[in-house]
Amino acid sequence: MDSTLACLTTWMPQQRWYGAKAREPELRVVAAWDLPDPHAGNGGAPAVVTTLLVADDGADPVVLYQVPVVARPTASVDADHAHIIGSPEPGTTLIDGAFDPSYTAALLQLVTQGGQGEGERARAQGHPTSTVAADAEYVGRVLSGEQSNTSIVYRAGEGRMPIIAKVFRQLHAGVNPDIELQTGLAEAGSPFVPGAIGSVAGEWPHQTTGFTVEGSLAFAQEFLPGVEDARRVALSAAEIGEDFTTPARDLGIATAAVHTALAEEFGTVPASDAEREIVSSSWRRRLDIATLEVPALADVRAGIEAVYARALAEEWPDLQRVHGDYHLGQVILVPGRGWVLLDFEGEPMRPMVERRLPDLAARDIAGLLRSFDYVAGSLELEQPGAADGVQAWADAARVAFLEGYAAASAIDLDAHRALLDAFEMDKAVYEAIYEARNRPPWISIPLDAVRRLARRE
16 A cells, blocks of 8 residues: 555645645545446456545645546556556556546446445445436546546437536535535426436545544536536626626526525524624634735725624524535526526535535625626736726626526515625635735735725715
8 A cells, every 4th residue: 555655645746636736745545445347347458446535644634535546457558648646566557537437437337326335444325316327328538627526527329418427536524515405406496406316425434533424425417518607608798898787687596596495495594693603703714814914905904894894783684505605607508598506515625514504695696796806807907908898897797696686586685785795805805815825916806896895885
């Protein structure tokens, strides 16, 4: 196993889903399980399909990664294969499972037909939720652009439903809300989410306590090809000054319908004093961090705190399950169907237990409002002088989105304006931290929003 860890220590920092590229990994294998190779006996090279759970002890807190690997005879592997992990022993080569047909076929079989993967201190269990005849005709390919997870798209012949399976790379105890919420919405008949196909759950020893925990490993759903996410659609419209109020209003209607369905399926709870304190504490904690990392925020701190104070002075609506990380990139436009929402996983950096708690729908609404603002801000930065009027375009889209949401939900958003402002402010403060750390030239986008919100009475 030491030689395998040496290969992983070199390979993992190069992967997009690895979360700590600035330092040397401190890896150990916590558990592993095997899956049968569906291609065994078909005349190909023998393969061993294994999923490793690898803890990175250098992170604080310790992070647990899911790493599927396929071991093949080195002689059968093309030396130029782009996804070789390494050769832990002479004659054997490890390949990133997401890019190997034996693993992708085994994963599809698990989510569509059920079954188990057994191994050292761990097991995986498939849970089909829809009847799909997934056979050898399906070929899996990794979807490019994924960061925190790895998504594999399966396609078959004409008339067969394409499937997308998301492999969760960072693992947490508890059911992933992406599975819980999308499956619940799909089974309730919501047209605003893809159909659910199945999932994989697992048991493993916790990376620090050693106690056995249960959690989510993968989720498969209907794949909708030939679509664009809402950010690309909005950006294309903004670039040419095309009116976006009708699509934005429709997006507000879709968002309200999903919130209503979530409340019906998973219930609501009153906003108690304890809940209000949890939310307001998170606002203050983020602001403390931001003023240290973004000195420009210190000049408007009093205005930011006033926005939060106004929100705390009003009555709050009931809490419910929400998307949790809502922005234009989490919505796609499906021809003949309209807007469809994706990725209900919540903020990836939050503990799973927090992501599954009831929250305020205002958080999602504010996320979309900030997302429209980012369309305008990015155009102004990337195309100076060519984006005249783009802020007016964004303002009109924001208003239309709120109108659509209010009409579909029968909620008077004006009565909760202070709460919406506070969530939008908190999101802008978070964005300021992100841009200061990752894209300093973009810091003006959230800073302009903070100043605008701080001036609003």
